[in-house]
Amino acid sequence: MKEILSGNEAIARGAYEAGCIVACAYPGTPSTEILENTIDYKEINSSWAPNEKVALEVGIGASFGGGRALVAMKHVGVNVAADPLFTLSYTGVNGGLVLVSADDPEMHSSQNEQDNRNYAKFAKLPMLEPSDSQECKEFTRLAFELSEQYDTPVMLRTTTRISHSKSIVELGERVTGLPVPKLVKNAAKQVMLPGNARVRHPLVEERCTVLSEQGSTMALNRLELRETGIGIITSGVCYQYVREVLPSASTLKLGMVYPLPHALIREFAASVDKLIVVEELDPFIEEQVKAMGIPVIGKEIISRCGELTPERLSAVFAKIGIVATGTPAQVQLDRNEPSLPQRPPNMCPGCPHRGVFFTLNQLKAYVTGDIGCYTLGFMPPLSAMDTCVCMGASIGMSTGVTKVVSAEERKKVVAVIGDSTFLHSGINGLMDMVYNQSPATVVILDNRITAMTGRQDNPASGFTLMNDPTHSVDLPLLCTALGVKHVRTINPFDLEQTRTVLLEEMNRPEPSVIITDKPCVLVKRAGVFERGPLLEVSEEKCTGCRACLKIGCPAIEWCPGDGKTGKALINPQLCTGCDVCRQLCKFDAIGRAK
Numbered sequence: 001m002k003e004i005l006s007g008n009e010a011i012a013r014g015a016y017e018a019g020c021i022v023a024c025a026y027p028g029t030p031s032t033e034i035l036e037n038t039i040d041y042k043e044i045n046s047s048w049a050p051n052e053k054v055a056l057e058v059g060i061g062a063s064f065g066g067g068r069a070l071v072a073m074k075h076v077g078v079n080v081a082a083d084p085l086f087t088l089s090y091t092g093v094n095g096g097l098v099l100v101s102a103d104d105p106e107m108h109s110s111q112n113e114q115d116n117r118n119y120a121k122f123a124k125l126p127m128l129e130p131s132d133s134q135e136c137k138e139f140t141r142l143a144f145e146l147s148e149q150y151d152t153p154v155m156l157r158t159t160t161r162i163s164h165s166k167s168i169v170e171l172g173e174r175v176t177g178l179p180v181p182k183l184v185k186n187a188a189k190q191v192m193l194p195g196n197a198r199v200r201h202p203l204v205e206e207r208c209t210v211l212s213e214q215g216s217t218m219a220l221n222r223l224e225l226r227e228t229g230i231g232i233i234t235s236g237v238c239y240q241y242v243r244e245v246l247p248s249a250s251t252l253k254l255g256m257v258y259p260l261p262h263a264l265i266r267e268f269a270a271s272v273d274k275l276i277v278v279e280e281l282d283p284f285i286e287e288q289v290k291a292m293g294i295p296v297i298g299k300e301i302i303s304r305c306g307e308l309t310p311e312r313l314s315a316v317f318a319k320i321g322i323v324a325t326g327t328p329a330q331v332q333l334d335r336n337e338p339s340l341p342q343r344p345p346n347m348c349p350g351c352p353h354r355g356v357f358f359t360l361n362q363l364k365a366y367v368t369g370d371i372g373c374y375t376l377g378f379m380p381p382l383s384a385m386d387t388c389v390c391m392g393a394s395i396g397m398s399t400g401v402t403k404v405v406s407a408e409e410r411k412k413v414v415a416v417i418g419d420s421t422f423l424h425s426g427i428n429g430l431m432d433m434v435y436n437q438s439p440a441t442v443v444i445l446d447n448r449i450t451a452m453t454g455r456q457d458n459p460a461s462g463f464t465l466m467n468d469p470t471h472s473v474d475l476p477l478l479c480t481a482l483g484v485k486h487v488r489t490i491n492p493f494d495l496e497q498t499r500t501v502l503l504e505e506m507n508r509p510e511p512s513v514i515i516t517d518k519p520c521v522l523v524k525r526a527g528v529f530e531r532g533p534l535l536e537v538s539e540e541k542c543t544g545c546r547a548c549l550k551i552g553c554p555a556i557e558w559c560p561g562d563g564k565t566g567k568a569l570i571n572p573q574l575c576t577g578c579d580v581c582r583q584l585c586k587f588d589a590i591g592r593a594k
């Protein structure tokens with residue numbers, strides 16, 4: 001049977017067909033839908049972990065126990081999981097373990113565009129890179145087999161285009177007859193004390209050599225000889241672009257981008273006149289080919305930044321006099337479609353984060369921020385976020401700032417972090433804050449969900465990925481247990497309360513935590529978010545002072561009127577009745593809709 005699947009759906013299907021029994025992840029674009037699809041297969045125990053390190057550790061446990069395990073994360077998530085990953089490379093596996101790294105060239109939804117192929121080389125483990133959804137499925141299955149055959153975790157790298165594009169996939173059956181998981185002690189292999197690890201390291205090196213040799217005959221590395229004037233080494237989505245732009249060129253399509261199949265590369269180089277590597281981001285393949293003593297064209301014509309497209313690739317080839325002969329579908333589409341209006345990202349109407357950032361702006365706070373929907377607090381008119389580096393960084397950074405500025409400036413320092421991000425990696429920062437008595441104030445924006453990545457549950461939301469009710473972390477109790485003496489809960493829609501509590505805690509020269517307790521408007525369960533009575537603007541009372549526009553709510557529109565005195569208007573389709581704008585109107589012009 002055939003189905004049209006996205007890359008992420010196909011990876012989930014591949015895991016199912018491979019007999020995978022455990023899947024664990026922390027959400028992050030473009031990887032999130034993998035676990036949102038493994039839940040469709042009841043044979044796979046799927047769960048969200050609080051962060052990527054824990055997700056990988058769950059996978060390692062399942063593998064050591066003898067089951068096949070899939071672990072998924074976005075590229076920056078691998079930084080979080082890197083510690084167990086590097087040593088897992090030494091221990092190897094029992095049941096196959098596949099780690100999906102979903103990279104994001106062009107940073108469609110990320111804070112950097114690191115090239116995670118480097119992780120494969122750094123951690124000395126094989127990495128497969130599919131070029132379409134069919135390969136996403138097949139390579140996932142193959143990755144489990146290679147993992148067990150070579151006793152290694154296998155990384156499967158996708159990019160946003162591969163994760164989110166849809167193409168036809170031929171479905172297969174789930175494998176049967178895999179060994180039944182059971183506890184087997186093997187300390188020499190699984191306890192990485194120096195004495196044991198020293199024995200494992202040479203095996204890791206040998207494994208890389210063997211994989212490189214055997215890679216030359218593996219079907220996933222494919223030599224396609226056509227015209228021999230130009231030969232292109234490529235992988236992933238770039239392979240599709242090369243085929244579209246230069247259909248007559250010979251290609252070496254690498255399905256395994258680490259370790260590289262040296263013999264096959266030499267054979268290809270010897271069969272073509274001019275060798276080019278087409279790859280996004282780092283010169284990962286290029287540098288290794290050059291290190292083999294083979295001259296190759298690469299990053300002198302292709303940018304190290306952003307993603308490629310067929311159009312960009314045509315322009316790249318033109319630089320060295322190669323004329324694109326294909327007619328890429330994408331190019332046609334781009335030229336014919338009218339461009340969409342620009343829509344800057346904005347918090348939703350009724351978002352409980354809005355009032356907090358409005359108040360922080362008014363208090364001229366120095367806000368060490370974090371990653372989530374609330375990062376939009378950086379945008380005008382709220383303009384109340386001063387830093388954003390990585391998940392969980394806000395609290396530690398606030399401590400750092402207070403260590404260097406004057407006593408007066410210290411009072412301005414506020415860390416802002418979401419519930420999911422706090423549980424991901426903010427807890428340690430708070431522990432340090434108490435331990436080292438930082439005077440900063442932490443605001444935990446508890447909207448009961450991991451909103452930014454699509455409303456996934458987390459350990460404080462009370463439900464699992466499978467939608468089963470579970471314990472929900474009591475955030476005030478947790479902060480108290482960490483030693484915070486001043487933990488206060490506020491209603492972020494009450495601007496007066498928000499301002500008073502923020503001011504009190506900012507002025508207190510001790511660690512303090514303020515927790516907001518209103519849910520995300522898009523929270524998926526009934527009864528959590530309640531729409532308030534809708535608001536409307538009285539045309540007579542509105543003076544056109546624009547005070548209500550200062551919160552940047554998309555539900556408030558501006559009617560220019562005769563051009564001199566415009567008036568505000570509340571769109572009833574968008575208003576949630578959060579009541580924040582009413583509190584800003586000095587003329588009592590905003591009230592409940594009749």
Ligand SMILES: Cc1ncc(C[n+]2csc(CCOP(=O)(O)OP(=O)(O)O)c2C)c(N)n1
Nearest residue numbers: 028077371372373418419420421450451452
């Ligand atoms: C290491 C890492 N993992 C995952 C992500 C993707 N990501 C960005 S913000 C976020 C969580 C946001 O949830 P929360 O803190 O609850 O804030 P909300 O969006 O609900 O306001 C996630 C998973 C990331 N940027 N970095």
